[in-house]
Amino acid sequence: MISISHKAKQFLVLLIKLLIVGGAFYFIYSQLANNDKLDWEKFIILFKKNQSVAGISFILLLSVLNRFFEILKWQNLVSYLHKISLPEATKQVLGALTAGLFTPNGVGEYAGKALFFEKSKTKKIVFLNLICNGIQMILSIVFGTIGLWVLGYGFWVSIIFLSAFALWILGFGLKKFKIKGYSIEKLIHKTNEIPKSIHQKNIFLAVCRYLIFSHQYYFLFLAFDVDLPYLTMMATIASVYFLASSLPTFQFLDFAVKGSVAVYFFGILGVNEWIVVFISTLMWFLNVVLPVIIGSYYVMNFKTKIAQ
Numbered sequence: 001m002i003s004i005s006h007k008a009k010q011f012l013v014l015l016i017k018l019l020i021v022g023g024a025f026y027f028i029y030s031q032l033a034n035n036d037k038l039d040w041e042k043f044i045i046l047f048k049k050n051q052s053v054a055g056i057s058f059i060l061l062l063s064v065l066n067r068f069f070e071i072l073k074w075q076n077l078v079s080y081l082h083k084i085s086l087p088e089a090t091k092q093v094l095g096a097l098t099a100g101l102f103t104p105n106g107v108g109e110y111a112g113k114a115l116f117f118e119k120s121k122t123k124k125i126v127f128l129n130l131i132c133n134g135i136q137m138i139l140s141i142v143f144g145t146i147g148l149w150v151l152g153y154g155f156w157v158s159i160i161f162l163s164a165f166a167l168w169i170l171g172f173g174l175k176k177f178k179i180k181g182y183s184i185e186k187l188i189h190k191t192n193e194i195p196k197s198i199h200q201k202n203i204f205l206a207v208c209r210y211l212i213f214s215h216q217y218y219f220l221f222l223a224f225d226v227d228l229p230y231l232t233m234m235a236t237i238a239s240v241y242f243l244a245s246s247l248p249t250f251q252f253l254d255f256a257v258k259g260s261v262a263v264y265f266f267g268i269l270g271v272n273e274w275i276v277v278f279i280s281t282l283m284w285f286l287n288v289v290l291p292v293i294i295g296s297y298y299v300m301n302f303k304t305k306i307a308q
Contacts, residue, residue, distance in 0.1 A: 098295035144242020
């Protein structure tokens with residue numbers, strides 16, 4: 001078996017860190033610089049017209065709160081294993097977000113968080129992260145379904161419900177079916193092992209986070225002089241998040257996927273395409289790019305056991 005020296009291991013770890021951080025910044029720059037749908041001249045004109053220190057501060061505050069509630073969710077779930085501080089939870093969430101930037105649906109985030117814990121806890125950490133992300137997905141489905149009903153897509157909502165019900169029946173019938181030793185029954189059992197108080201707090205924090213980022217979307221449309229009824233706007237936003245989150249994608253392409261879905265729905269309402277694209281890009285920049293920049297610091301300062 002080939003033995004790798006300590007210095008070689010340190011160099012390999014540093015190289016991986018640089019690739020993650022360098023790759024993150026490259027993709028961010030590439031998406032912002034090469035998107036021909038971004039009309040910067042129109043944006044600058046509208047920004048100068050509506051610029052407000054209070055407004056900008058409020059939008060930035062919503063971004064901070066969005067990620068803050070995600071950090072609180074993770075801190076709450078990890079308390080099932082052992083308590084961690086808020087700074088430690090911040091480091092784990094933002095570092096994992098950066099590591100998962102290039103992976104489909106942020107799969108790398110699961111591995112990223114697991115690296116902060118002992119190897120023996122890897123499966124438990126992956127499972128807790130699944131619950132952490134799963135509740136957000138469930139809320140997107142619930143609010144998105146309501147949004148589609150409000151917008152008059154009742155037929156398609158019925159199809160979605162019937163499909164989901166059929167899958168539920170199938171899953172119940174196959175609950176003992178195993179894949180690599182895991183079954184639906186075992187998954188439910190593991191979920192029930194977590195105290196109800198943790199689940200309740202997780203749901204509460206997830207609802208808060210959903211309301212924060214959906215209203216950030218809403219306030220950005222107001223800033224771009226889009227005048228639509230509140231209910232119509234929120235129903236459209238909920239529908240966009242529901243449908244976009246159902247599509248497999250990469251974190252660094254998240255704004256492009258949500259943007260394309262948003263262009264379709266808001267286009268029906270008569271909103272200019274460039275406004276929708278810009279707002280989707282701003283949401284991505286505020287809620288993914290800025291946290292990744294901070295997360296890059298944690299990635300570069302991450303200490304692995306082989307590097308120590």
